[in-house]
Amino acid sequence: xxxxxxxxxxxxxxxxxxxxxxxxxxxxxxxxxxxxxxxxxxxxxxxxxxxxxxxxxxxxxxxxxxxxxxxxxxxxxxxxxxxxxxxxxxxxxxxxxxxxxxxxxxxxxxxxxxxxxxxxxxxxxxxxxxxx
Amino acid sequence: xxxxxxxxxxxxxxxxxxxxxxxxxxxxxxxxxxxxxxxxxxxxxxxxxxxxxxxxxxxxxxxxxxxxxxxxxxxxxxxxxxxxxxxxxxxxxxxxxxxxxxxxxxxxxxxxxxxxxxxxxxxxxxxxxxxx
Amino acid sequence: xxxxxxxxxxxxxxxxxxxxxxxxxxxxxxxxxxxxxxxxxxxxxxxxxxxxxxxxxxxxxxxxxxxxxxxxxxxxxxxxxxxxxxxxxxxxxxxxxxxxxxxxxxxxxxxxxxxxxxxxxxxxxxxxxxxx
Amino acid sequence: xxxxxxxxxxxxxxxxxxxxxxxxxxxxxxxxxxxxxxxxxxxxxxxxxxxxxxxxxxxxxxxxxxxxxxxxxxxxxxxxxxxxxxxxxxxxxxxxxxxxxxxxxxxxxxxxxxxxxxxxxxxxxxxxxxxx
Numbered sequence: 001x002x003x004x005x006x007x008x009x010x011x012x013x014x015x016x017x018x019x020x021x022x023x024x025x026x027x028x029x030x031x032x033x034x035x036x037x038x039x040x041x042x043x044x045x046x047x048x049x050x051x052x053x054x055x056x057x058x059x060x061x062x063x064x065x066x067x068x069x070x071x072x073x074x075x076x077x078x079x080x081x082x083x084x085x086x087x088x089x090x091x092x093x094x095x096x097x098x099x100x101x102x103x104x105x106x107x108x109x110x111x112x113x114x115x116x117x118x119x120x121x122x123x124x125x126x127x128x129x130x131x132x
Numbered sequence: 133x134x135x136x137x138x139x140x141x142x143x144x145x146x147x148x149x150x151x152x153x154x155x156x157x158x159x160x161x162x163x164x165x166x167x168x169x170x171x172x173x174x175x176x177x178x179x180x181x182x183x184x185x186x187x188x189x190x191x192x193x194x195x196x197x198x199x200x201x202x203x204x205x206x207x208x209x210x211x212x213x214x215x216x217x218x219x220x221x222x223x224x225x226x227x228x229x230x231x232x233x234x235x236x237x238x239x240x241x242x243x244x245x246x247x248x249x250x251x252x253x254x255x256x257x258x259x260x261x262x263x264x
Numbered sequence: 265x266x267x268x269x270x271x272x273x274x275x276x277x278x279x280x281x282x283x284x285x286x287x288x289x290x291x292x293x294x295x296x297x298x299x300x301x302x303x304x305x306x307x308x309x310x311x312x313x314x315x316x317x318x319x320x321x322x323x324x325x326x327x328x329x330x331x332x333x334x335x336x337x338x339x340x341x342x343x344x345x346x347x348x349x350x351x352x353x354x355x356x357x358x359x360x361x362x363x364x365x366x367x368x369x370x371x372x373x374x375x376x377x378x379x380x381x382x383x384x385x386x387x388x389x390x391x392x393x394x395x396x
Numbered sequence: 397x398x399x400x401x402x403x404x405x406x407x408x409x410x411x412x413x414x415x416x417x418x419x420x421x422x423x424x425x426x427x428x429x430x431x432x433x434x435x436x437x438x439x440x441x442x443x444x445x446x447x448x449x450x451x452x453x454x455x456x457x458x459x460x461x462x463x464x465x466x467x468x469x470x471x472x473x474x475x476x477x478x479x480x481x482x483x484x485x486x487x488x489x490x491x492x493x494x495x496x497x498x499x500x501x502x503x504x505x506x507x508x509x510x511x512x513x514x515x516x517x518x519x520x521x522x523x524x525x526x527x528x
Binding site: 016018023024025026054055057060061062106 | 148150153154155156157158161184186187188189190191192193194197238247
Binding site for chain 1: 278
């Protein structure tokens with residue numbers, strides 16, 4: 001589990017005055033990134049070792065508004081989804097009030113550099129904590 | 133049903149060489165926009181009349197790659213989801229080969245300018261073709 | 265000279281109600297792209313031949329607002345800047361009224377795939393119409 | 397003068413493997429934002445008081461690459477440009493090596509909520525340190 005605190009940028013807003021929906025997926029990415037760094041396995045190293053984690057499926061529920069400069073807190077967790085996919089769950093809330101902003105998940109294929117699915121390495125399965 | 137053809141911009145790509153996942157939601161938005169214009173009810177007019185359609189939930193399945201400058205075709209359809217929400221389904225494929233790129237949907241609350249859910253106007257229900 | 269007509273997306277707006285400033289550079293890219301296609305030399309082919317055109321310098325003047333769904337017209341022109349750089353000039357205006365939205369330019373190095381500057385090929389110099 | 401350290405997100409990259417050019421302007425915005433907060437005058441308060449700072453002109457020089465997950469350091473400074481405009485200068489470099497990534501500036505009109513230029517309040521002129 002990883003917690004990341006960040007602020008809504010002006011570029012994240014749209015004319016409705018809250019964050020534009022697609023930005024949630026960029027925030028989720030930042031959450032995945034910092035979670036993997038925290039676990040001692042930055043995604044950059046995965047790529048250097050020839051692994052790729054393309055997003056396979058994504059789901060988002062938009063639960064509340066977040067205005068420019070609001071401080072948000074994102075909680076990211078990691079698990080396996082079946083034997084061949086990695087799943088990250090994200091929840092974003094207002095840092096001050098705890099009011100929910102959005103939540104969702106992304107499922108990732110585990111592939112080589114050509115996009116061909118591969119058997120997840122043992123360290124990855126262990127990392128995801130499934131003990132499969 | 134609306135069909136929109138467009139090209140992948142350089143700004144849509146990431147270092148994996150295909151489109152960045154969050155861009156799918158921006159494309160879906162363009163599909164909704166042109167569908168509503170085609171139906172004779174541009175979303176801009178909805179906003180002028182005090183209606184808002186904030187995204188409530190979104191789902192995306194990433195089915196294939198799309199490289200810079202690839203011509204893509206997006207098919208967008210509209211329906212009601214229950215009595216109070218609007219749903220758009222999007223499917224994007226390679227224009228030349230028909231190979232799938234991604235598909236998904238967004239569900240939208242129907243609210244006034246303060247974000248309070250309202251009963252959908254009759255013309256909207258008719259537009260969505262449910263005849264509820 | 266190339267003219268491209270497009271609409272402001274919701275994702276292009278920010279809470280000020282006009283387009284977010286960085287979007288101008290994405291629009292300029294679309295202008296460059298379609299200009300080169302029109303000239304019979306799509307940029308994709310340049311990359312396939314081992315050429316790259318990284319942006320070296322960019323300048324933008326923001327001249328007027330553009331709201332969601334406004335139809336805009338962008339005029340893009342191409343020239344050499346000295347013997348070693350390519351320059352694109354962009355001007356964006358409201359399609360209906362001709363009111364200026366923004367204008368600017370980007371200068372591009374001409375490099376190989378490793379980022380090393382190369383002597384521009386003869387066809388490129390000719391394309392840029394300088395006859396140097 | 398304000399220093400902000402941040403990492404290149406995957407969404408900031410393009411298929412050339414470095415950051416996409418328009419992202420520099422989003423980073424500059426984050427720099428302005430944190431500078432003003434540091435000065436005790438968060439931009440959010442400006443907006444609440446009826447002031448707006450629309451970008452009037454922007455200039456960027458792209459000086460070096462920055463890859464996914466690189467840690468970057470941005471230095472932002474503030475000054476008046478003439479009597480009626482505010483100017484921010486930004487410089488971004490690799491945090492570890494100090495290698496330049498990009499630099500540039502944005503000039504901002506000072507307006508009311510309708511976009512009409514106004515005489516800058518005394519506190520703002522003082523903030524910008526010009527003593528005009």
